[in-house]
Amino acid sequence: MNVKSCGAVINLRKWSESVGAKGLLNVAWVNVSNIPLDKRHEKNIAYVGSLVGVTLEIDKATINRPESVRIKLGCRDAEDIPASAEGVLG
Structure with missing residues (x-):
């Protein structure tokens, strides 16, 4: 497949x-806790995961x-999920 606008071949x-x-x-x-209520939207929750x-x-509910x-x-291994992780929600 050729992309005409940029000449790329896929x-x-x-x-x-x-x-x-x-x-x-x-x-x-x-279950993920300690996400501030004002920062809880899908993009931030996906980032935390x-x-x-x-x-x-x-789980939208x-x-x-x-x-x-x-x-x-x-x-890779569900048994090795850390109990905590830190990140910055901008």
Whole structure:
């Protein structure tokens, strides 16, 4: 496929699990606390999840819950998710 506006050429191949995979992705639902209520929107919550893995889904029913937000997190080993991580919410 050629992109006429910039002259780039894109090659498409059928996806395969074996392409560059280094391991299986573990999935876990985790509760994330200490996000200030005024900073709780999906972009910031996804950022917080990315500090320890890949944010796959946000439980929208928990975004405004005072105690914690529930996220579905992808990581290499669910047993090794750290108890805390620090980041800056701008």
